[in-house]
Amino acid sequence: MGRYGKVVVAVWLTIELLSGCGAQSNISSDPAVAHTEQGTVRGNMGDGYVSFLGIPYAAPPVGDLRWKQPAPAPVRPQELAATATPSECVQFAPDSSVAGSEDCLYLNIYRPSKADAKSLPVLVYIHGGSLTTGQGSNTDGIAFASQNNVVLVTLNYRLNGFGFFAHPALSAEAGGSSGAYGLLDQQAALRWVKANIANFAGDPSNVTIFGQSSGGVSVVSHVASPSSAGLFAKAAVISGGWYPDTPPLAPAEARGAADATSWGCTGDDATITRCLRALPASTIVRATYAPLQQEFVPVVDGKVLTMTVEQALESGHFNSVPYMTGATPDEWALYAAPVLANAPLTAQNYDSVTAAYVSTIADRPILASDIRNLYPAANFENPTKAYVAAVGDFKIACQHLKFADLVAKVQPDVWAYQFAPASVPNYEPGMDPAYFPGPELPWFGSWGIFHTSDIQYWFEDFRQQDRTSANLNLSAVMRQYLVNFASTGNPNGTSLPNWPSLRSAPQTVLNFGAPINPSFDARTEHNCSFWENYNLQE
Template identity: 35%
Template sequence: MRAITALRGRVRATLATVSLLGLGVTPVVAQSAQSGDAPARSASTVVQTTDGKVRGAHTTDYDEWLGIPYAADPAGANRWKPPQPVTKWSGVRDATAFSNRCAQNSGWDPGYENTVTSEDCLALNVYVPDGARAKTPVLVWIHGGGFTGGAGQDTNPRRFVEQTGAVVVTVNYRLGVLGTLNLPQLQAESKDGPGNYGLLDQQAALRWVHSNIARFGGDPKNVTIAGQSAGAGSVCDHLASPTAKGLFARAGILSGGCNLQSAASGQAQSEAFVKAVGCDTSSQVVACLRAKPAADLLAAQKKAGVSLSLGGSAFPVNPATAVQTGAINRVPVMLGQTNSERGLFTFQNYDYLGTPMTAAGYETAVRSAYGANADKVLAAYPLSAYDTPGEAFTAAQNGSTSYTRQQLMGALSKWVPTYAYEFAESDTPHFTSIFLIQQKSESARDFPFGGAIHVDDLGYLWDYLGQTLPYDDDQLELSHQMITYWGRFAVNGNPNGARTPAWPKYSVRTGKLMSLVACDTSPASGRAPAACSKATDTFDEEHNLDFWASLPS
């Protein structure tokens, strides 16, 4: 890793004393979006919302309002119902602390060491830069976590807010079986909700933004929705949702795809869950389920998980089909990935558990993943070409994932302005959870992740999971550049502007996308640290996409 250990002390000092705003670049959103004599937002942190007054807090360079409910408590009788209206309050509600996280099993992320059983969690957080004027662009961030974990508070957008001048909103939504259960009995109660309650929560949050964000200085007509992993999949789901029309003007899809399983598949999974939790023999299945403690539901979820599925007026068509046919909400899109997405999952599913992949395990995994094409994949990625079976599997998975992502880039580019990228800073410190594991485990430090893994790019946009990572000075410049690109996209759907490399619209004909990477500036050279991002057409070659394109679908 590029001199990270030696630079750690210097970088920490830099992070502690210099904000990105202090690099001499005018905030890109504030400069582009604010004009005329629009009044500045009130300096008071008390804001009147449609449900009542909330009091936030002043912090350095921005104000924040935390834990504002956008829907009622979804527990008890509201379990597995579409989000219900908030009960209005009198007086001033404190909004200086995060709400509960939504119910979820424990995981390796810091703060998630224990199971979370709270259901009263449908809240959002609003971050507003100092001096924000009327009609400031808004970015609504949808967190990842496989639709089973995470919370809006995982993302601290202070750097993004300070540098761009944008308003940022982060959101909680129902997770796991509480957000995905799909049963005929639930469909009889409501045509909307079964299979996709968590997605309906996100749309309820977007409607709250449209009704309230102007009171915080934001522009409800200039909302960008963006997310990573499961959050990215959510964004694509909303692209294909008729009921999301008009709720956003731009979309960002970071390391995610476009797909919802059928209602029939969701019901089959849900029936297995009902059996696992012990409600299959009840004459009143839904009543039995609603009476179960959240802890029991989470325990059963480990045995029989349920994924999102199609259904209702909000999600009538698979987003994978919608993007191919153009039946989407037509807004500009930024989308992309890291250059070794699957390295994380090889580590997580094998080496982290103390069971590194064997040669036999490699063949089994390839046959499970690629079915009738497995022999061709095994020939294209022979064990003899790699140091370990895990590296071979990561390479194959990176190739197939990149091919799927390229197909999504091409499909979207037929209908909307599409800006594609790959985060290729392979020398980066890995994201918080892996970084912390590596401090304790030599095997984790030595694991061949293969480049920038899933989630590694998030730390370049915001403080993720409360950890400041030891980026070197070139990587800090890359962070500044990425925030600049995203800030411009939030203004008008185009990341291009002065003092950054030109980012071409994606087209199938050229295949050009932006490769986001830091330079490798030697401290002895006398040159200033810098980003070395550039448009490239080598994505196909780097990920062996001709091979993946040759396989029968």
């Protein structure tokens, strides 16, 4: 390690020691101004809230800091105008061009505008996007801050090859570990929140992490990670966390080594790392992942994750905090229908196609006759929707309940839900609807209650035409349950239907629909008594 690296580590350790002594509140009398360890920031006043956008929580991971543990953000001698959306991390745009910047480790904070607010619950949202795309600014915390009197934080973290690329040379350089840079970024953001959020009216001892899709995978990883201990007090997983058999480091290193060779980076470790850090972003963003996974996933790198997520939960070696989890009924529609558009399934082949695919991700073969008996084609609008239901039940609906059951063996405060209103707008905040979810396919029909369709409800982030009383009311109820959970570890509160914990009602979950149903039999609905006989191996 060079002189600069030693200085960075020394400064980082000093900050860690100081922050471990307890965050000191230094709240400004002006709610649009906040003091941080790196300097003063000034935000934007809104209607009932203040937003602080683009606050750096770590140094830009560029040059020699590419593929290294995030270093502390530098001290600023002048006030930072935290009024503009920060750059997204490098990723592919919808038109397949390369967008974003490596200088992307920023977070956004939303707090109530009343100056006397202090020690409020803090929610930290980790965005989804297959650990490949997305940004914290795709959603905002305006509704949470202005209506629910909490502090909400969103953040960027390194993605795709920048966040999850592993290579033997990088592992050797870092003491045996690589491929977890995105998770390390998230940990650094949580440490920054612990150290500074009191000056934004937040309670550093009451931080809830929640994430959707791969953001939920990230949350589950932090629940299982020894190095994330103490960084959060509660955790909520939204349509995520379905990779129980977390892959080992070696295959990820092998893929990284193959990528590096194809990019012309060969030789000894020092030569390879020097070559890799000199590559353009447009090359790194094309790093490969395991074919069956279809996206980047966390690996057992030996530092952030020391065992698979399932091993951590089954052994009880995880961060036992109040836990909330849920999914939608049509999670797999957007993944399956476009792929099968040129050859929609038929009543004659849907069972064998479904069984063949699920068998590739299960620990033993699935019989086509079981698919046919559990998912009769006559019960669905078309046979492809039977495929969507079966795959979604195995990979997501029953998987998140399995995770919740394991947590509940140790932690009594576990709540599960399903998001299933009669219909939802075809929209995801921050995305062009023409691209995602995209136009419905005439042969397939409605996307249903698709993956990501609940984000607009959690954040009350609707298009104007979708701000109906039904949508706004459901959003208010969902946010109130989540805020209650963030406040006390229990989602229940005055005027809300009572939501039983998983321990008290193990067969049922709360269904977010019209009306709210706190006794929905999700396990029967999704055939979990069948799927629990198989282990997901992805």
